[in-house]
Amino acid sequence: MILDFQTLKSQAKGIQKDNFKKAKIAILGNYATQFISKSIGYSGLTHSIEFEIYNAEYDQIEPEIFDQNSGLYNFSPDFVFITISSLKLQDKFYSLSAEEKTHYTRNYIANLTNLINVLDSRLKTKIIINNLEILNDQVFGNIYSKIDLSFAGNIYNLNYELLRLARSFDNLYLFDINGLIQYYGARNIRDWGQYVNADLHYSLDFHAVISEKLVTFIAAFLGAIKKCLIIDLDNTIWGGVIGDDGLQGIEIGSLGVGKSYTELQKWIKQLKERGIIIAVCSKNTEAIAKEPFEKHPEMVLRLDDIAVFVANWENKADNIRAIQQILNIGFDSMVFLDDNPAERAIISQNLPAVSVPELPDDPALYLDYLKSLNLFETASFSTGDKDRTKQYQQEAERQKLQFSLTNIEDYLKSLQMQIVLEPFNPLDIPRIAQLTQRSNQFNLRTVRYSESEIKDIGTDPGYFTCSIKLKDKFGDYGLISVLILKKLNDEELFIDTWVMSCRVLKRGVESSVVNYCVDLAKHNGFKQLVGEFIPTAKNDLVRDHYLNLGFTNHNGLWYLDTQNFKPLVHYIN
Amino acid sequence: MDVLKDVNAIFRDVLENDDLVITRETTSADVEEWDSLNHIQLVVSIEKHFKLKFTANEIRNWKNVGEMCDAISLKLNV
Numbered sequence: 001m002i003l004d005f006q007t008l009k010s011q012a013k014g015i016q017k018d019n020f021k022k023a024k025i026a027i028l029g030n031y032a033t034q035f036i037s038k039s040i041g042y043s044g045l046t047h048s049i050e051f052e053i054y055n056a057e058y059d060q061i062e063p064e065i066f067d068q069n070s071g072l073y074n075f076s077p078d079f080v081f082i083t084i085s086s087l088k089l090q091d092k093f094y095s096l097s098a099e100e101k102t103h104y105t106r107n108y109i110a111n112l113t114n115l116i117n118v119l120d121s122r123l124k125t126k127i128i129i130n131n132l133e134i135l136n137d138q139v140f141g142n143i144y145s146k147i148d149l150s151f152a153g154n155i156y157n158l159n160y161e162l163l164r165l166a167r168s169f170d171n172l173y174l175f176d177i178n179g180l181i182q183y184y185g186a187r188n189i190r191d192w193g194q195y196v197n198a199d200l201h202y203s204l205d206f207h208a209v210i211s212e213k214l215v216t217f218i219a220a221f222l223g224a225i226k227k228c229l230i231i232d233l234d235n236t237i238w239g240g241v242i243g244d245d246g247l248q249g250i251e252i253g254s255l256g257v258g259k260s261y262t263e264l265q266k267w268i269k270q271l272k273e274r275g276i277i278i279a280v281c282s283k284n285t286e287a288i289a290k291e292p293f294e295k296h297p298e299m300v301l302r303l304d305d306i307a308v309f310v311a312n313w314e315n316k317a318d319n320i321r322a323i324q325q326i327l328n329i330g331f332d333s334m335v336f337l338d339d340n341p342a343e344r345a346i347i348s349q350n351l352p353a354v355s356v357p358e359l360p361d362d363p364a365l366y367l368d369y370l371k372s373l374n375l376f377e378t379a380s381f382s383t384g385d386k387d388r389t390k391q392y393q394q395e396a397e398r399q400k401l402q403f404s405l406t407n408i409e410d411y412l413k414s415l416q417m418q419i420v421l422e423p424f425n426p427l428d429i430p431r432i433a434q435l436t437q438r439s440n441q442f443n444l445r446t447v448r449y450s451e452s453e454i455k456d457i458g459t460d461p462g463y464f465t466c467s468i469k470l471k472d473k474f475g476d477y478g479l480i481s482v483l484i485l486k487k488l489n490d491e492e493l494f495i496d497t498w499v500m501s502c503r504v505l506k507r508g509v510e511s512s513v514v515n516y517c518v519d520l521a522k523h524n525g526f527k528q529l530v531g532e533f534i535p536t537a538k539n540d541l542v543r544d545h546y547l548n549l550g551f552t553n554h555n556g557l558w559y560l561d562t563q564n565f566k567p568l569v570h571y572i573n
Numbered sequence: 574m575d576v577l578k579d580v581n582a583i584f585r586d587v588l589e590n591d592d593l594v595i596t597r598e599t600t601s602a603d604v605e606e607w608d609s610l611n612h613i614q615l616v617v618s619i620e621k622h623f624k625l626k627f628t629a630n631e632i633r634n635w636k637n638v639g640e641m642c643d644a645i646s647l648k649l650n651v
Contacts, residue, residue, distance in 0.1 A: 004621075005614070005617070006586070006587070006614065006617075006618055010586075013589075034610055035610070035613075038610075191617070192629070193626075193627060193628060193629040193632055194613055194616070194617075194632075196629040197629055197632050197633055198609065198612075198613055200613060203617075204613060204614060204617045205617070
């Protein structure tokens, strides 16, 4: 169902702006963008973002970007959305000579590359541009592919070139408007009467569809991402009840409507490989619930895909709380999938931050519905994401060990931890940027950095950088913490950024890091290490971080004297 | 059906003015919030409410609320 503009508008109207994120976005279009601007404002509010919006005048993309004194540069946005309507391109294309048409894609991309270059060099901003609506004008019918005078052929070429362009600029992202048009249907995105009368390039309601998707993407840059999918089992990822129907009776693969469940499992497996943590929460006897994962030949998901497996007869809200404890991530980064409306209601009531999709009754519709929700939007990807499941499984093992050892020192010693602290390594930049973007809880100042910013800081003589990798006898955590230290003056070194993955809390990593930083500071002649805690809705965990590490508070900042510092005790080698 | 009454309710909703009273003689010059952007939203809301679709020409030629209501009634009676 298309979300309509008027509904979005009224939803946005009543919202209280408590603890909202703030962001500045500039909108440049080759068509009238008043409605897309309004709609982005409304969608922002429904996603807890208060946007400050700069809407450029009609068809002013080039002047805004080339003129150094334009409104765009005065506004200094965090995001620039460049929106291009294919209808407008088509209009201009038709006015070209045959000779010009032949060179259309090449010239267009050369011009756009130049524009992006200028914008990217002048503004530290994320540039988001929509891919171009596939529009077959039916002038050359289906021989469009053979003819470079064909507008339809040129649109396909342009989209390929745009993809290449997005790969060559770190800060350029390609918004998939074609995916949206395909989902909603090309016939539903336009109001030709309004196009003729008011030059409205998309129907009023389709503006709301675009803004919802765009704002979900932008929210991911601001840290709102889903990290974990918790799945029920019976009638959610297979048909039937394993405890009643048995291994041969559940519907998966070729049995009954098993195809619905198989395809859902395949999709979940892809998400897992992208780095989404998969957990199971099922009312079952554990051994019986695990049987299909171990023995059913047509199961796609296997036990090693599942980071945390909880099957018991307790209340699911408590079980999800237990899963949250192990994973140490926010409830708002979790999605819970269950066919049973009663279970869904319990979670929605008790853990309102958890996303709970209202699955349709027919399992054949599960996957299409889930895809339409756009739950797993993300702003970054690093190859380390793929190994996360293993790390969480190891965490579950460690927690078991923790119960069997009574004193914490013995436990920490038994882990045989090894740490590597080093300045930013170019290979680690994607992961470092990702940590600054994703960490909400252990994050002292919550400053987000893009990959290109991290790259710059790494080579800036005004900064010291430190990335921290940890492993223990159960496995490798990879890069788990990042520090950016800024020279304030000859005596003071300021901790601009300190983020850490919550998976390695209470291991002594912080002590080891402070020892390292003090050494570094002393070595370079600094007398004070200066820290700051900026509270957010999520980082209460580190409220007393500097106090616990022996810093003293003075006028809101935390100071550590490097001269009289006694190294902190820890059990990491 | 009292078309004018329904249209009035839509105007109040879209223009976010709960006290707005329109008559057949009202034009966009009489209502502060009735600008070209809001006009588009009004037309879309009216089309949805009455489950009908105006032609480009119809939208263009209305001079006041009365003509708007007549176009709606005409379509509803066909």
